[in-house]
Amino acid sequence: MSCPVNKDALDKLKQFIQICKSNSSILHLPELQFFKDFIESLGGVVPEEPKMPSDIKVEPEVVGEEPPEEAQADSETESVLEFDMTGCVEPDKLDDNQKMGDPLKEITEEASDQADEKRMEAMSQLSEGNIERAIELFTEAIELNPNSALLFSKRGQAYLKLTKPNACIRDCTRALELNCDSAAAYKFRGRAYRLLGEWELAAKDLRQACNIDCDEQTDEWLKEVTPNAKRIEEHMIKKERKLKDKQEKERMEHIRKAREAHAKAATANKEDGDQPEASPEGDANSFFKLLQDPEIMTAFQDPEVAAAFQDISMNPANFVKYQSNPKIMNLVTKLSGKFAGSGMNIPGFSGAGAGAGFPGFPGFGGAGAGAGAPKPPPTDDDNLD
Incomplete structure (x- = not known):
């Protein structure tokens, strides 16, 4: 009995x-229900469909909810642009047969005429x-006159017809080095860039060709x-804007941190440098205590x-009247030393020596033999006991 099914089937x-063996869960698909029934009718057993673990939560998809604006901007600027590459070709490899001639060669009138004939x-x-054959003849003409932009642009056109964009770009670039206003060189090089999918470069060259001498093609x-x-240009603008925004945010954050650090340092210096100021009452009490010194x-x-x-x-x-009086000056010197050692802030007392004085010097309300005796400081006792 021959097999009723052909070999391809x-x-x-x-x-x-083989697919069913590697993944038996597909037998539970509605489309394969007939095959599952067939297996079970022969006594076979189809493994149960695996269930999702209960501890795994499936988040429902939120329809219509857009991601945050910043995240969306990041996605747009960092994503890789995709283009329809229809009409693009694989890059060709340059070879030694594309001779560029000797740029230092002196061109005679005869060589120029021969180059024109070859062209x-x-x-x-x-x-x-x-x-x-045209490329061979253009090459011969270039060797005769390697300073002709027209010869390079025409050979570039021939390479373009052979779908050799890199060879075309090389010739047209040389043509533009010789003549920066060659519309043909911009035109053919722009087309070559298009074949390689270099959309920005293609548009740039073709725009320049149209500016010089535009034709329908x-x-x-x-x-x-x-x-x-335009898509690439807009993408680059967004990317550049995002980079500037990021740099500005980083700059502002740096300024903020610097200000905070400066404020903390200023606060710390103030705390370290602050000293409790002596109160006038404290200075007065200290002064009167000083005058209780037996010698004074x-x-x-x-x-x-x-x-x-x-x-x-x-x-x-x-x-100044008493600077020559040893008795007075000795006492001034003693008082100066005691004031300096006590750390008191006695207004108007600047110490001994020439020019020293006692403006507002307290404690000498009367003259005479008892007038100079210091009065005791006031007490807090109001004698109310």
């Missing part, structure tokens, strides 16, 4: 069985479709690449000393 059946012959071959090629070129009290018992200090307290300028 059997091969496909084998592939299907005319090459143009004829190109129009007849003999592209390979150049305009048509430019319209073809413009949409993709004895000195002020001297009528001459008491009178001198009374005179100085009334008019500090009178201090």
Whole structure:
């Protein structure tokens, strides 16, 4: 008995069985219910369909909810643009047969004429479709006159017809080095870039060709690449804007942190540098305690000393009258040392020496033998007990 199924169908059946073996869960698909029934009718058992674990939560898809604007912008700027590459070709490899001539060669009139003849012959071959032969003739002409932009642009056109965009780009680039206003070189190089999918470069060259000498074909090629070129340009603008925004945010954050650090440092310096100011009451109490010193009290018992200090307290300028009096100056020196050692802030007392004075010097309200005796500081006791 011969098999009623042809070999191709059997091969496909084998592939299907192999798929079922590797993943039996597909037998639970509604489309394969007939096959599952067939297996079970023969006594076979189809494994149960695996269930999703209960601890896995499936988040429902929210329809119509857009991602945050910032995340959406990041996705747009960082995504890779995709284009319809229809009409693009694989890059061709450059070879040594594309001779560029000697750029330092001195061109004689005879060589120039021969190059023109070769060019005319090459143009004829190109129009007849003999592209390979045309390229050979253009190459011979270039070797005769390697400084002709026209020869390079025409050979570039021939390479373009052979779908060799890199060879075309090389020739047209050389043509533009020789003549930056060659519309033909911009035109053919722009088309070559288009074949390689270099949309921005293609649009740039074709626009320049139209600016110099626009023809119908150049305009048509430019319209073809413009949409993709604009997409790239807009993408780059967004990317650049995003980068600037990021840099600005980083700059502002840096400024904010610097200000915070400066404020913290200023606060710390203030805390370290702050010293409790002596109160006037404290200074007065300390001053009166200082005057309780037996040596100082004895000195002020001297009528001459008491009178001198009374005179100085009334008019500090009178201090100069007593600079030659050893008794007065010795006491001034002692008082200066004790003031400096106590850390007191006695207004108007600047110490001993020339020019020192006692403006507002406290404690000398009267002259005479007892006038200089210091009065005790007031107490907090109001005698109310």
